[in-house]
Amino acid sequence: MNRRVVITGIGLVAPGGTGTKAFWELITSGRTATRPISLFDATAFRSRVAAECDFDPVLHGLTPQETRRMDRATQFAAVATDEAVADAALAFDVVEPGRLGVTVGSAVGCTTSLEREYVAVSDGGRNWLVDHGYAVPHLYGHLVPSSMAAEVARRVGAEGPAAVVSTGCTSGLDSVAHARELIAEGSADVMVAGATDAPISPITLACFDAIRATTPRNDDPEHASRPFDVTRNGFVLGEGSAMFVLEEYGHAVRRGATVYAEITGFASRCNAFHMTGLRPDGREMAEAIRLALAEAGARPADIDYVNAHGSGTKQNDRHETAAVKLALGARAYETPMSSIKSMIGHSLGAIGAIEIAACALALRHGVVPPTANLHTPDPECDLDYVPLHARRQDLDTVLTVGSGFGGFQSAMVLARPGERAA
Template identity: 70%
Template sequence: MNRRVVVTGIGVRAPGGKGTKEFWDLLSSGRTATRRISFFDPAPYRSQVAGEAEFDPVLEGLSAREERRMDRAAQFAVVCAREAVADSGLDVGALDPTRIGVSLGSAVAAATSLEREYLVLSDSGRRWLVDQEWLSPHMYDYLVPSVMPAEVAWTVGAEGPVAMVSNGCTSGLDSVGHAVQLIREGSADVMVTGASDTPITPIVVACFDAIKATTTRNDEPETASRPFDDSRNGFVLAEGAAVFVLEEYESARRRGAHVYGEIAGYATRCNAYHMTGLKKDGREMAEAIRTALDESRTDASSIDYINAHGSGTKQNDRHETAAFKRSLGDTAYATPVSSIKSMVGHSLGAIGSVEIAASLLAMEHNVVPPTANLHQADPECDLDYVPVTAREHRVDTVLTVGSGFGGFQSAMVLRRPTGGRA
């Protein structure tokens, strides 16, 4: 069994907007949502900027008990799942719950709540021996990452396969890839899938400070994220989430569903080389791209847009530029490329799903979002990175890629089904 898999619902929460429409408005206008950190005093830290989302649990429809029980990342996931199901038009209550599954991705899961609770238990770090009398009754929910997909499963009534995928910064691609495989093999008919991360906490900021991966452009937060630009000096940390409803193509067609796109190919590889280092030739990412293209039966010349990982570190930008050339050949030079991290920052495990959403919306509107803040490209980055301003362009097929600590390299091919609707 090898069924076609399509996306019929999208829910997004990202910096600069409160839903999918505002998210696309931001991207298509080339505006940036990176600002000085407001969640805590960032003055002691090397990097003091981030992409913070406008998110009010009460206005999002969460109860006081849900807000207390769920970490911020889980709240994002649940809200996006509700939005995606509503967008899909599916009556999940009329479906066999054992045929509905959930696959979510996250890099740092409940880091926000874990740090908060540690500060309470240790009296803000003053006590080496923590006082268990102050332990939250919801500590288990914060400690175990699988609670997040379980929350989404309860929300949508899914009793089929439920999983958490945590592969660092490729988690948001890999979770969706896993969901596609479950539908293709017949283990599920509907998958609610995507990723969520809310890593803007002192401990996470300090971790990236230690390895000097994040930008120090603190006086210019709106322009701090500048992938492929010769003056870039690190990525901008962010939070966000994107969740999708995936269905088997024929089922979606029969019910007249609106289809954003088909997930035609996916592959992931690991370089088995270094926790944070990347080889200059881009071989592992190139292999993932070639495999995804082969699975989708897509020729390199058919790619209309490449949604790059584009983190804004010299190592990554040069690595994936080499991977595009290695896998696509001369076609790489003629294909528009851009990085939305220039506008919404890098939400770690969530960004792969956020970028899938951007890719689907690019197909929906036939517009390639720009790479903001790109004014003078690194000489080693010599492709068409669509600088500053969005470009009207027919987009029928998109290649979106991700690169993560641990050596993970993932690629996905999205395409418009014939006619645009199932």
């Protein structure tokens, strides 16, 4: 069985505003949501800028009990799920619970709460033998990332397949791809799928400071994330969540659902090379793109837009540029390619799902989001990165790619909904 899978609901919590409307307005305006870190005192760190979400869990419908029980990342996923379900206009009570599943991607799980609780039980790190009496009763739920999928499943009444996918910065792409596969193979009819991360915490900053991956451009946070620009010097940490309602195509058509996009192809590869390093030729990402196109039945000439990983590190930007050239050939020079991380930062495991949302909305509205802060392109990055301003363009098929530490490389093809051979 190989059933078609479509996106019928989108929900977002992102820097610059909660909700799909606010997200789309930001990323098509070319404005940035990067700023000095305000969630804690970051004075001691090398990189002190981030793309934070202005998020009030109570304002967005979470109860005090839910707010206390859930980590910030789980709260993001819950609110994004609520929007996606409402957007899909699907009465979940008429879906057989065993045919409804959940997948949630996350790179760092409930890091924020785990760190906060360790500080409490260890008296600020002074005690090796910690006092568990100071921990919140939900500490175990913060330890196990599976709590994220469990919370979403409980929220929608899903009794089918449920999983957390954690593959670093490709987690969002891989989570949605896993959900798509479950529907395609017949294990589910509807999946609530996406990703979430809230990594803006002292321990995360320390990790990236240690390898000098994040930007030290603290004096100009608004312009700190500048993918493909010759002056870039590291990525800007972000946070957020994107959740989707995925359905089997016939199921969506029969109920008259609005379809944003069909997921027509996906592939992933690992470079088995280095924890943080990338080969300059981009071979593994190019192979993932090639295989995703093959599954979609698409040629390089069919790709109208590439949503880049575009993290803003010199190594990644050059690697990705080489990969797109290798996979698309001459078509690479004719295809617009942009990075929304220039505006909303890099939310680690969540960003792949957020970028899927950007692609689905680009297909819907016929607009390519820009790469902000791109004034002086790196000579080694010589493709059309849609600098500074969004571009109106008819889009039928788009490609989104992701790259993660550990060598993970993923590619997904999305297409405008329409009749085609099953």
